[in-house]
Amino acid sequence: MDIDINVLLTVALAVGVALVVAFVTTPLARAFARRVGAVDIPKDGRRMHNHPIPRLGGLAIFLGFIVSVVMFAEIERQVQGMLLGAIIIVTVGMVDDIIPLPAWLKFIFQLAAAGVAVAFGIRIEHISNPIFWSETEYINFGVWSIPVTMLWIVGITNSVNLIDGLDGLAVGVSAISSMSVLVISLVLGQLNIAIILAALLGACLGFMPYNLNPARIFMGDTGALFLGYILATVSVMGLLKFYAVISFAVPLLALGLPIFDTVFAIIRRLLKGQNPMSPDRGHFHHRLVDMGLSQKQAVAILYSISAVLGLAAVLITTSGEMRALVFLFAFCVAITIGVVLIRSMDRKHEESAHSDGNWNEDMHEERSGSEDGDAPNPGERDKDGDENRGQDSQD
Numbered sequence: 001m002d003i004d005i006n007v008l009l010t011v012a013l014a015v016g017v018a019l020v021v022a023f024v025t026t027p028l029a030r031a032f033a034r035r036v037g038a039v040d041i042p043k044d045g046r047r048m049h050n051h052p053i054p055r056l057g058g059l060a061i062f063l064g065f066i067v068s069v070v071m072f073a074e075i076e077r078q079v080q081g082m083l084l085g086a087i088i089i090v091t092v093g094m095v096d097d098i099i100p101l102p103a104w105l106k107f108i109f110q111l112a113a114a115g116v117a118v119a120f121g122i123r124i125e126h127i128s129n130p131i132f133w134s135e136t137e138y139i140n141f142g143v144w145s146i147p148v149t150m151l152w153i154v155g156i157t158n159s160v161n162l163i164d165g166l167d168g169l170a171v172g173v174s175a176i177s178s179m180s181v182l183v184i185s186l187v188l189g190q191l192n193i194a195i196i197l198a199a200l201l202g203a204c205l206g207f208m209p210y211n212l213n214p215a216r217i218f219m220g221d222t223g224a225l226f227l228g229y230i231l232a233t234v235s236v237m238g239l240l241k242f243y244a245v246i247s248f249a250v251p252l253l254a255l256g257l258p259i260f261d262t263v264f265a266i267i268r269r270l271l272k273g274q275n276p277m278s279p280d281r282g283h284f285h286h287r288l289v290d291m292g293l294s295q296k297q298a299v300a301i302l303y304s305i306s307a308v309l310g311l312a313a314v315l316i317t318t319s320g321e322m323r324a325l326v327f328l329f330a331f332c333v334a335i336t337i338g339v340v341l342i343r344s345m346d347r348k349h350e351e352s353a354h355s356d357g358n359w360n361e362d363m364h365e366e367r368s369g370s371e372d373g374d375a376p377n378p379g380e381r382d383k384d385g386d387e388n389r390g391q392d393s394q395d
Contacts, residue, residue, distance in 0.1 A: 003186050007194070011182070014072045014198035015205070022064030022206025029059045030210070030217045038097045040218055053215060055097040057207055058223020061171070062090050064203035065230070073195045081120020082196075082233045085113035089157070089229045093222035107154075110225070114153040117233050124149045124236055153232040159258035160228030161221060162265060163302075166295050167213035173257055173306045174227040175204035180254045180310030181231075184317045185238050193238040200230055213295045231255060250316055256309035257302060 033039065033054035041052045066083070073079060092109040095101060126140045141148050164170035182197040204227070210216045219227075235251045252259060288298035 007191055010072055011194055011198045014068045014195050015202035018064040018068035018199045018202030019206040021067045022060045022203040025063050026057060026060040026207055026210045029056050030054045036098050053218055055218045055220030056222055057217040057219040058226050061203045061207050061223045062226055064206050065199045068199035069196055074192050078121050078237050081117045081122055085116040086229055088113040089225050090222055093225045097220040097222050110154045110157055114150040118146055118149050122233055122236050156232035157225055157228035159262040161224040162262050163258050164224040166299050167215040168211045169299050170224050171204050171208055171211055172303050175201055176306045176310055177231055177254050180313050183314050187317055190238050196234055250313045253309045253313035257306045
């Protein structure tokens with residue numbers, strides 16, 4: 001499908017405006033965070049930083065996004081609902097970054113924001129049937145469209161927040177997901193959706209220089225919840241609406257990393273008998289760092305995984321499911337080989353460290369035996385030394 005040059009120019013302008021606004025306002029958000037006490041202090045083993053860092057960087061992302069959308073997008077009914085819900089999410093996130101709120105209260109406001117989006121017509125009414133051998137080609141939700149949509153919005157909103165554990169991770173993954181869905185929207189001819197995603201992409205890019213390791217500011221819940229909410233609602237407005245064109249797998253792949261990490265986290269905690277919403281140190285990014293990778297290396301790996309999943313979503317849209325499946329299979333094989341190699345190197349490192357420890361222990365025992373048996377007592381060594389030094393000085 002040929003894309004008009006004017007469309008590409010509008011998209012580029014939307015990216016540029018959001019980027020500049022977010023980049024310019026991030027230092028202001030940083031100063032404001034310090035003034036109101038919105039500072040992240042490392043208090044447990046889950047924190048990867050070792051000194052207080054201001055939060056509220058999400059305000060700059062929000063401002064860059066809003067300015068660009070108002071300038072370039074058509075503010076139709078569904079977009080109005082998305083923006084109203086986003087204001088609720090950002091407000092709750094900002095309060096939580098300043099004065100921590102209980103999880104149940106934040107959940108209620110997330111449901112309210114999702115409810116606003118649904119009330120303005122953002123609904124998952126039907127999807128292609130993921131059971132490919134079934135005779136039913138599409139699944140129509142009917143009255144269940146409201147709870148299904150709200151579950152999707154709240155789930156994606158929190159999934160982005162859960163991966164916000166390393167410098168630059170959540171904003172980078174959100175930028176990659178935005179780019180993937182942006183390309184798909186252009187292919188499908190959804191100009192307004194593409195402009196909204198371009199604004200989100202630009203806002204993420206404008207904030208990233210301040211958030212990459214070592215981070216000077218965090219986006220906080222203000223940014224993480226906002227990014228998740230926009231990605232969730234836009235995916236419903238765009239991808240999941242066009243069920244006759246798009247596959248069920250596309251939004252799952254485009255938002256794959258936060259979705260898979262959240263699902264695995266819930267399953268892991270349930271198997272351990274824990275509250276599925278309780279925090280732990282078992283997320284993908286934690287595991288990579290615990291394997292010995294630096295923050296930058298772990299983030300680069302997760303960026304790559306997110307990019308591959310997004311590319312697979314684009315391939316499904318443009319080239320069909322078969323090419324995307326072959327691509328994903330090759331990717332899974334490469335990941336498996338990489339994990340095996342990393343674990344093998346990790347085991348060799350542990351064995352080397354263990355053998356070095358045994359060697360040091362043996363040497364310590366030999367030295368201890370020598371001191372206990374053959375060596376003169378300290379007084380004799382000092383005496384001999386003093387005598388020798390005296391002789392040297394006389395000579």
